[in-house]
Amino acid sequence: MALNVRDLCKSYSNGKEALKSVSLSVPEGSFFALLGPNGAGKSTLINIMADTVVPTSGNIELLGHDMFSDRLWCKRNMGVVPQEVAFDPFFTPREVLSMICGLYGQKPDMKWINELLERLELAEHAHKNTRQLSGGMRRRLLVAQALVHRPPLVVLDEPTAGVDVELRRRLWDYMKELNASGTTILLTTHYLEEAEELCDHVAIIDRGNVITSTGMEKLMHEVAGSYLWLRYRDGWKLNPEDIEALSEFNPRLHEGQLCLTLNRMDLQQSTFHDAYQAALGRFGAPLDAGVCQEDLEDVFLRLTREENV
Secondary structure (H helix, E strand, O other), rough: OEEEEEEEEOOOOOEEEEEEEEEEEEEOOOEEEEEEEOOHHHHHHHHOOEEEEEEEOEEEEEEEOOOOHHHHHHHOEEEOOOOOOOOOOOOOHHHHHHEEEEEEOOOHHHHHHHHHHHHHHHHHHHOHHHHHHHHHHHHHHHHHHHHHHOEEEEEEEEEOOOOOOHHHHHHHHHHHHHHOOEEEEEEOOOOHHHHHHHHEEEEEEOOOEEEEEEEEEHHHHOOOOOEEEEEEOOOOOOOHHHHHHHHHHHOOOOOEEEEEEEOOOOOOOOOOHHHHHHHHHHHHOEEEEEEEEOOHHHHHHHHHHOOOO
16 A cells, blocks of 8 residues: 555544544555545645644555654655645746755756656746746746655645646546556545545545445445436425435435435335335426436535435
8 A cells, every 4th residue: 555544533632533443445556536525624634744733633645654753754755736725936946946956965866856846837837936927827936846756655635726728637637647657645525526536435424433435436336326316486495394204315416406315225125116106296387397317526515415304
């Protein structure tokens, strides 16, 4: 495994538990998605890995090395793209990357630095001070900074926030190339469609607990299902008594439509006919109806919603 997190806990003096015995494993060479709503504990976990937060208990191993007792080795073999952007405003991107190499005890590899600047579309801005860069350029410089010492594990914490769609697509293409060449990537993102497309493993965390950690294909095969959607008049609402009456179909509202779950492994097998007749008897004929397959966003919302019930 590239990364093993075991029973990691973090409690603060005000009594808040940010992490509650979190355990997960990131396979070597994987593209791993760490997902969760705001405040779930993702950034706390990454900040512990980056040595900016001290855990209350637990352990992390990076490629077999204890992250807390062998911190220097682990720092040299991990690159982190944080959410916060912080550069000396009077250095150029090329100077920033050269300086970061020195912090890792490496002589700057100018060929690699120039390749990073080119692939992350910063080459034409490499002579500017970082204070002259746009927000999106600074985020791409953070990615270059995490890659400049060629670490086997790269942690991307919301790397495409503030990056436009075209650049985001090209950035992901580059990340897929790095992953294909053997770099393990741990990604947090709120763009769930990107996580589903890019990642081969996924962990979902909420309120400091790991809800699931498995292969992406396995999650979508075993947990994702299909659902019946029904559209009623504008402003139509689902009341608590309606939820109780249709509980076997896990009823929910999505974009103003009633959604009823079908054929999911953790529920009784149900058919379109069963669900449609139940809704028809409760609400009458809908204006429109159809069946959709759940995607990662549907699974994520359902699992986190169930966790908070």
